[in-house]
Amino acid sequence: MGGEGKLTNLPVIDFTKKDLKPGTDSWQSTCQSVRQALEDYGCFVAVFHKFASHELRNGLFGSIKELFDLPDETKFRNKYEGVPLKGYVGQNPKIPLHESFGIDHGTSPEGIESFANRLWTQGNDQFCKYVVEYAKVAEELDRMVARMIFESYNMAVCYEPYIKQASYLLRLLQHKGSEEEDHPKQAFVTHTDKSFTTILHQNEVNALEVETKDGQWIKVDFSSPTSFVVMAGDALTVWTNDRVQAPRHKVVMTGKETRYSMGLFTFIRGTVHVAASLIDEQNPPKYKPFAHQELLKFSYSANIKDYCGV
Numbered sequence: 001m002g003g004e005g006k007l008t009n010l011p012v013i014d015f016t017k018k019d020l021k022p023g024t025d026s027w028q029s030t031c032q033s034v035r036q037a038l039e040d041y042g043c044f045v046a047v048f049h050k051f052a053s054h055e056l057r058n059g060l061f062g063s064i065k066e067l068f069d070l071p072d073e074t075k076f077r078n079k080y081e082g083v084p085l086k087g088y089v090g091q092n093p094k095i096p097l098h099e100s101f102g103i104d105h106g107t108s109p110e111g112i113e114s115f116a117n118r119l120w121t122q123g124n125d126q127f128c129k130y131v132v133e134y135a136k137v138a139e140e141l142d143r144m145v146a147r148m149i150f151e152s153y154n155m156a157v158c159y160e161p162y163i164k165q166a167s168y169l170l171r172l173l174q175h176k177g178s179e180e181e182d183h184p185k186q187a188f189v190t191h192t193d194k195s196f197t198t199i200l201h202q203n204e205v206n207a208l209e210v211e212t213k214d215g216q217w218i219k220v221d222f223s224s225p226t227s228f229v230v231m232a233g234d235a236l237t238v239w240t241n242d243r244v245q246a247p248r249h250k251v252v253m254t255g256k257e258t259r260y261s262m263g264l265f266t267f268i269r270g271t272v273h274v275a276a277s278l279i280d281e282q283n284p285p286k287y288k289p290f291a292h293q294e295l296l297k298f299s300y301s302a303n304i305k306d307y308c309g310v
């Protein structure tokens, strides 16, 4: 299983430029790079510098470790009836190295606090402080990327509704190291995300592999504190009428070290349909409009073409 990935990298796009503001030349050129990277790979590495301090990183990864070190029966308190993708995943013999938790309303202090209160009877102020701080940064990056996507397809009008309708699911993940150092183990299933976009960040342990259009697997290096992976989900495939393909990806553990990662998944509270600017006589819509949050009820294996393809 796994391990065949080649160590090349995805396109890297710089989000640290001071003048990266809507309307500037550097914004326009970054919009084009974002669109190109998404059309070519379905994802890219964003260089973003707002969560790089030792204090923040140690605080966040320390708090996440504390969460995964809780007793198993406590972890199962993170349940959402009928919406398995939001709940706790772990103790699954098919993916024994994997554990993860979903935090609903994952960028709001209230959502994060209510999650902490389920897991710790007295709550956990430290955990909340660091997760809130992280989520704010990831949300800021997501919004910039979304705005760039909309502008690059001449659909700038979509940005305001997006801000109003975006609902964020934050997943915290732990992948244990492989027992045998030189024997890579697939730690998480091969899948596409159900989101519109996903923002990934991790500790220093690389393990994410992404499939290219020609079926090669790329091992993604985003071990730097300033690297984030921006990935298209199935809803962006629908919105772009297949110009952007949500890439298949998986987690393959090689070393002994534990990997902690965070995935911020955006779901639209409402209907997703193909962007008007991408439809004409030659390009009819390939998908029917669908309620995005309904997709959350399905497992990672649900296929978007079966779900709402024309």
Ligand SMILES: O=C(O)CCC(=O)C(=O)O
Pocket (backbone or CB within 6 Å): 171, 173, 188, 193, 200, 202, 208, 249, 250, 251, 261, 262, 263
């Ligand atoms: O941990 C990672 O880097 C990826 C996790 C992932 O693909 C997911 O949760 O959907």
Ligand SMILES: [Fe+2]
Pocket (backbone or CB within 6 Å): 191, 192, 193, 249
């Ligand atoms: Fe994923």
